Amino acid sequence: MVTAQRVGIIFPMHIMNVPRIVRQFIAELRFLNPEYVFVIVTGANPKFGNALSEVEKCLRHAKVKLNAGYFIQMMASHFPYLKTPKAKQPTNNIKKPVKRYCRLLKTFAS
Numbered sequence: 001m002v003t004a005q006r007v008g009i010i011f012p013m014h015i016m017n018v019p020r021i022v023r024q025f026i027a028e029l030r031f032l033n034p035e036y037v038f039v040i041v042t043g044a045n046p047k048f049g050n051a052l053s054e055v056e057k058c059l060r061h062a063k064v065k066l067n068a069g070y071f072i073q074m075m076a077s078h079f080p081y082l083k084t085p086k087a088k089q090p091t092n093n094i095k096k097p098v099k100r101y102c103r104l105l106k107t108f109a110s
């Protein structure tokens, strides 16, 4: 039972969609009184899928309204066809999304 009024669900986009384990998790959740529900999807590229609209459907199915959805672009180190960044680049690539992620969490926590 989720008793919190502000709820955040954060997960990586997998195969252009919401990972099955996340779908199952949402289907099993019971929300008591959700006032503000947000989702943060991480992934290689927001154009590589529609996880946000899919998770909204999962939540709707659980009778929960999605109030806000964000996409945070990650390096997606697993993609073999993407160029591996040069030695210094990963630091910058990681710093930006982490900063944004922390900013978002601060907003929701306040």
Ligand SMILES: Cc1cc2nc3c(=O)[nH]c(=O)nc-3n(C[C@H](O)[C@H](O)[C@H](O)COP(=O)(O)O)c2cc1C
Pocket (backbone or CB within 6 Å): 011, 012, 013, 014, 015, 016, 017, 042, 043, 044, 045, 046, 048, 049, 074, 075, 076, 077, 078
């Ligand atoms: C099996 C698998 C499928 C993925 N599919 C997508 C995808 O369709 N679109 C996308 O943007 N990212 C995809 N990703 C990238 C993940 O979302 C990304 O790995 C995750 O957000 C964490 O970033 P990191 O790999 O830099 O740790 C996939 C990752 C894995 C492991």
